[in-house]
Amino acid sequence: MAVIELTGVLKDYTTEAETLHVLKGINLQIEAGEFVAIMGPSGSGKSTLMNILGCLDVPTDGVYRLAGSSVGELDDSALAGLRNRTLGFVFQGFNLMARSSLEDNVALPLVYAGVSRSDRNQRARDMLAKVGLDGYARSLPNRISGGQQQRVAIARALIGQPAVVLADEPTGNLDSTTSAEIMRLFERLNREEGVTLIVVTHEQDIAAWAKRLVQLKDGLIQYDGPIPPEFRRHE
Amino acid sequence: MIGPLIGEALRAMAANRMRSALTMLGMVIGVGAVIMMLAIGKGVEDSVRASIASMGSNLFMVVSGAPQAGGIRMGSGSAPTLTIDDADALEDLDGVVAVSPSSPGAAQVVVGPTNWSTSVTGTTPGYFTVAEVKFAEGQAFDESDVRGATRVAVIGPSLAENLFGGDSPIGRTIRVNQSPFTVIGMTEPRGQAIDGRDQDDVVIIPVTTAQRQVFGTQVIGSVRFVQVKAEGPEVMDRLQGEMETLLRDRHRIREGQEDDFSVRNMTSIMNAAASTTAAMKLLLGAIASISLIVGGIGIMNIMLVSVTERTREIGIRMAIGARRRDVLWQFLLESIVLSLVGCLIGVLVGVGGARAVANATELKPVVTAGSVMLGFGVAAGIGVFFGFYPARRAASLQPIEALRYQ
Ligand SMILES: Nc1ncnc2c1ncn2[C@@H]1O[C@H](COP(=O)(O)OP(=O)(O)O)[C@@H](O)[C@H]1O
Ligand SMILES: [Mg+2]
Numbered sequence: 001m002a003v004i005e006l007t008g009v010l011k012d013y014t015t016e017a018e019t020l021h022v023l024k025g026i027n028l029q030i031e032a033g034e035f036v037a038i039m040g041p042s043g044s045g046k047s048t049l050m051n052i053l054g055c056l057d058v059p060t061d062g063v064y065r066l067a068g069s070s071v072g073e074l075d076d077s078a079l080a081g082l083r084n085r086t087l088g089f090v091f092q093g094f095n096l097m098a099r100s101s102l103e104d105n106v107a108l109p110l111v112y113a114g115v116s117r118s119d120r121n122q123r124a125r126d127m128l129a130k131v132g133l134d135g136y137a138r139s140l141p142n143r144i145s146g147g148q149q150q151r152v153a154i155a156r157a158l159i160g161q162p163a164v165v166l167a168d169e170p171t172g173n174l175d176s177t178t179s180a181e182i183m184r185l186f187e188r189l190n191r192e193e194g195v196t197l198i199v200v201t202h203e204q205d206i207a208a209w210a211k212r213l214v215q216l217k218d219g220l221i222q223y224d225g226p227i228p229p230e231f232r233r234h235e
Numbered sequence: 236m237i238g239p240l241i242g243e244a245l246r247a248m249a250a251n252r253m254r255s256a257l258t259m260l261g262m263v264i265g266v267g268a269v270i271m272m273l274a275i276g277k278g279v280e281d282s283v284r285a286s287i288a289s290m291g292s293n294l295f296m297v298v299s300g301a302p303q304a305g306g307i308r309m310g311s312g313s314a315p316t317l318t319i320d321d322a323d324a325l326e327d328l329d330g331v332v333a334v335s336p337s338s339p340g341a342a343q344v345v346v347g348p349t350n351w352s353t354s355v356t357g358t359t360p361g362y363f364t365v366a367e368v369k370f371a372e373g374q375a376f377d378e379s380d381v382r383g384a385t386r387v388a389v390i391g392p393s394l395a396e397n398l399f400g401g402d403s404p405i406g407r408t409i410r411v412n413q414s415p416f417t418v419i420g421m422t423e424p425r426g427q428a429i430d431g432r433d434q435d436d437v438v439i440i441p442v443t444t445a446q447r448q449v450f451g452t453q454v455i456g457s458v459r460f461v462q463v464k465a466e467g468p469e470v471m472d473r474l475q476g477e478m479e480t481l482l483r484d485r486h487r488i489r490e491g492q493e494d495d496f497s498v499r500n501m502t503s504i505m506n507a508a509a510s511t512t513a514a515m516k517l518l519l520g521a522i523a524s525i526s527l528i529v530g531g532i533g534i535m536n537i538m539l540v541s542v543t544e545r546t547r548e549i550g551i552r553m554a555i556g557a558r559r560r561d562v563l564w565q566f567l568l569e570s571i572v573l574s575l576v577g578c579l580i581g582v583l584v585g586v587g588g589a590r591a592v593a594n595a596t597e598l599k600p601v602v603t604a605g606s607v608m609l610g611f612g613v614a615a616g617i618g619v620f621f622g623f624y625p626a627r628r629a630a631s632l633q634p635i636e637a638l639r640y641q
Binding site for chain 2: 051054056057076077080081083084085089091095097099100108109111112113117156160
């Protein structure tokens with residue numbers, strides 16, 4: 001069974017002046033272990049779709065099933081539980097807690113999951129090692145580079161062993177070499193650990209790391225299939 | 236869950252040290268003021284109670300002049316209407332243990348080169364029973380001294396110290412307004428009277444001698460007030476009525492006419508004093524409470540700013556799984572920690588302030604465990620009460636809106 005299943009998903013934004021139809025009927029299935037790139041022009045609704053997938057926003061109409069449960073029927077607390085245990089987020093702007101050490105940043109989802117302190121710290125250190133940040137546990141976020149900060153964010157997204165990791169333009173703030181390193185990390189996590197990944201980007205050389213491409217245009221899926229051969233990774 | 240959130244609260248406070256300190260200052264002042272005010276109130280209450288108790292129990296005070304509502308105004312009015320004969324008549328009532336007609340006044344006391352201004356009370360031996368006077372040295376004068384208007388005096392210990400240094404005053408001669416008196420007794424220390432006079436800086440002489448030889452202007456035989464000591468609390472009500480009837484009779488006051496004396500018992504004096512100190516405590520408490528509330532509003536203010544500033548942080552926390560109640564607790568704990576730390580410092584300031592007041596003034600503030608607990612309870616309450624609204628506001632944010640906030 002698909003871990004993500006969208007059926008006829010609509011999203012409208014109503015402002016004083018007008019009603020914007022941003023998503024106009026999205027049908028999408030993603031299986032566990034997939035690595036999907038979502039592309040599309042600016043304003044095509046990529047972030048809107050990601051917010052719905054991440055249970056941060058609700059569709060105006062349609063059904064979203066995540067890991068078997070129908071998201072529309074859940075209350076706030078159950079949604080928080082899904083975000084905590086079933087989903088992992090990687091943002092364009094890293095969004096780390098500036099006052100907390102890297103270790104505490106990575107461990108934060110476990111705080112809300114009720115994991116004991118010693119357990120949290122151990123798992124956070126292991127996860128930092130996995131993303132290549134051995135020995136940085138007690139550093140503060142402003143002491144490390146953007147690429148390293150994004151690795152911390154990835155470690156934080158992965159620590160709860162989520163079913164799906166969502167990344168909205170994770171390389172948008174990074175140079176192309178660092179971007180490639182981040183994508184190589186994603187690719188490895190997908191291949192070796194079977195992490196399900198959905199990455200939004202508007203660069204072909206980033207999308208080239210994924211195995212499946214979903215193209216959005218004007219709120220509809222325009223293309224859904226394998227990565228076209230002309231997409232080349234920037235190694 | 237609460238554990239790591241307290242850590243977060245402390246970290247947030249540490250991140251904004253200046254702001255946290257200023258916010259806490261409100262609580263520090265509020266709690267400090269409450270504790271100090273309560274301590275001063277309690278101190279005043281205790282000293283009033285002690286000085287009333289020092290006057291003895293089961294006591295009536297019969298004062299010359301028309302009754303006045305509440306308050307204690309001894310020695311007021313123009314010509315005294317009570318007489319020593321009135322006092323004798325009162326003593327014959329059933330249930331009266333002793334009476335002491337008194338004529339107080341000020342006088343110059345001279346011993347050799349030493350000249351001292353003090354208060355002089357002319358009275359009868361009953362005084363020593365009524366006021367439960369204990370003697371450090373010597374003894375009281377007796378009825379024959381009153382009858383013969385002899386020049387003998389009992390003096391208070393601080394006056395003795397002032398006049399004779401460490402030497403025994405017994406048998407020495409003092410001049411009171413020119414007349415020589417022989418000191419026959421010295422009382423033990425008695426502290427302040429209810430009207431603030433120092434009962435240790437006094438000369439007590441027979442009332443007859445006082446009127447004839449010390450206070451030349453007084454009408455012979457009349458006194459300002461008469462203290463009456465009753466057997467026990469159970470006869471007080473009956474005696475009050477009998478004393479009033481007796482005196483109206485003796486003074487030929489007809490039905491409907493106003494009394495020219497008033498009979499107060501110590502219970503009513505005690506009640507008047509108690510209601511005065513209670514009012515003072517209430518006033519002090521009210522002033523202090525206002526500063527606590529102002530401190531609480533300061534906390535609310537800062538927490539609202541903090542919630543707005545950290546909207547994005549709230550969004551991130553929600554995105555990685557914080558439930559609304561986790562966010563609520565985070566901010567609530569922050570304001571509780573702020574107010575409790577402020578309160579802790581406030582307790583120290585309040586206790587220190589009470590000490591300083593004790594050292595610098597006559598007041599003896601008393602810090603009670605109750606007032607410290609009250610301060611703590613109120614501070615925690617204020618932390619919750621004024622922290623709740625900002626915390627609710629943080630918890631009710633929509634995750635997506637909070638994440639978009641720049
Ligand atoms: N909260 C909102 N209110 C109104 N319009 C919005 C809101 N969020 C997004 N939009 C609009 O929806 C459209 C799609 O936005 P978005 O999903 O962010 O696009 P993309 O991420 O593909 O660039 C844009 O036209 C944007 O202006
Ligand atoms: Mg976008």
